[in-house]
Amino acid sequence: MSDNIRDTVILGSGCSGLTAAIYTARANLKPLVLEGHEPGGQLSITTLVENFPGFPEGIQGPQLIENMKQQAARFGAEFRMAHLVSADLSRRPFALNIGSETLHTRTLIIASGASARWLGLPSEQALIGHGVSSCATCDGFFFSGKEIAVIGGGDSAMEEALFLTRFATKVYLIHRRDHFRASRIMLDRAMAHPKIQLVTNTVVEEVLGVEEKEVKGLRLRNTATGQESILHVSGMFLGIGHEPNAKMFAGQLDLDEDGYIKTQNYVLTRVPGVYACGDVQDRRYRQAITAAGTGCMAALEVEKYLEEHGR
């Protein structure tokens, strides 16, 4: 087995995983990146990124990810379209079951990110792919000339609503409160857009159209008055945040009440040699640049660990 023991494996190919890959590859550790269920992570399904330093005109999310991937590959990072099924962190080297085989590694960088959150309504789940979506950039095109709704009050919801105005004739932005988490600039843009109508203090009770297998509308409830109403739309986009992809480490690493991996000194988990970075451990900032920052930290910790414990 010893010939096949890796110095480091990186779970996830978003901003944090790719930054960790660049750093560990430049340290000659030949990292293996398991690309995961959503290769490229959240940036790969976003549009213009305007706040990543170094791009005065902004850069498209997928392009930024592609650049990072090429940068890591140039220094020897390996990529594999695979995802973790289970891990045994109690033995050394760590054992990673990826379905087709078990990999062994001295260190592990968990950069598995977070996935879109759903409302959890049975009617919503039944209509995913039939008018219900969590990815405006993937599915917006299908709603040309139609009226749609976006759910949420954070930056994701604003970004989705603004993007969807390219296709839809009208975008209802439905938020359960009348205060918004979104940054001022994004909220102002959404409020100023002639195609976007804000609907506050409102929750979705049911997505209509399950029998017809396409979204026909939403049954809404005003949380202030209790009054119900029907909104006729052809699509519903979720922009209500994300869930960390860390369930497979429950019992082996410390997770907080919402499932984020708990870390100390930014990226250290309770198992020496295992580091977590990016959105799987950051419930506070969740930015591309902070994910890149912690990816860098995790890589530097891996280098230090291998120096101290031998390769």
Ligand code: NAP
């Ligand atoms: P977020 O800031 O956590 O906002 C989630 C929104 O969804 C909140 O308004 C929340 O309502 C609502 N929500 C959550 N669960 C809900 C439910 N079950 N039913 C109805 N509404 C629900 O998440 P985010 O918008 O994805 O943003 C995450 C981070 O990424 C933030 O730091 C944000 O700044 C960043 N981001 C930045 C950009 C950008 O700069 N261009 C774009 C996207 C994301 P409450 O407010 O009532 O809790």
